[in-house]
Ligand SMILES: Nc1ncnc2c1ncn2[C@@H]1O[C@H](COP(=O)(O)OP(=O)(O)O)[C@@H](O)[C@H]1O
């Protein structure tokens with residue numbers, strides 16, 4: 001019997017459970033592993049008992065969630081995965097691709113280098129320079145490089161800060177930018193793409209798009225993430241959009257990925273841009289809209305490589 005480790009932080013996470021069930025239905029023994037509970041001694045083998053086998057004896061590992069928090073801890077857990085990878089355990093997504101995807105600046109650079117379209121993106125490390133460029137941009141967002149779930153994104157339209165519900169925020173722009181710079185040490189600025197009130201999440205597995213959904217923000221709001229109140233509905237991608245998603249996933253090196261696309265105002269599919277790649281995507285939205293179980297596709301493809 002094959003053994004697959006599933007890296008989780010929350011046993012009740014629907015995506016973690018979907019991976020677990022998909023293993024069982026494919027005659028694979030799943031092992032739920034929380035890397036935050038592992039202790040290691042440097043120089044000694046990574047050997048560590050999980051239920052009745054050793055972590056090194058796993059045939060593959062699927063990474064759902066390495067856990068957030070302090071930099072040292074996150075980096076340590078990635079290093080453990082890298083060590084296991086060196087020792088021959090197949091890890092999807094690979095630690096390198098998860099790290100590339102999680103870093104929005106680096107990911108955008110890889111996507112752009114592959115010749116794929118992204119919204120104009122810039123980095124500034126000085127408030128004055130940032131204010132100057134924002135003055136020339138009608139509509140822009142400042143996003144955390146390691147952001148997720150639509151959190152901590154600041155939109156600036158014609159010099160005013162726009163709240164997620166579309167209302168104007170009275171905060172002083174210069175003070176806000178100073179504070180972001182102070183906190184993050186850099187400003188990651190992107191042109192805001194005026195869109196039809198929705199964006200697209202496509203699920204790519206092993207070079208194929210298995211399904212896509214529109215995510216539509218609540219009335220007046222502009223952040224479409226499902227975790228911010230967005231609603232999912234079925235989306236049929238054009239062949240151009242499919243091609244974009246597959247190439248974008250390839251440019252980051254992900255085995256499976258949630259690819260976020262944004263359309264222009266007219267929903268013209270040929271003008272779609274890539275917003276980001278998620279290397280540890282939830283399978284819930286696609287399942288709700290389509291009844292398609294992405295975890296099943298991932299487990300099947302991974303097991304065929306063992
Ligand atoms: N450049 C942009 N133009 C328009 N909307 C954007 C832009 N960047 C982000 N958004 C909105 O914010 C959401 C979250 O942004 P994203 O870059 O995907 O980061 P996260 O990792 O937080 O999901 C997007 O799904 C979209 O609704």
Ligand SMILES: [Mg+2]
Nearest residue numbers: 149150260276
């Ligand atoms: Mg996103």
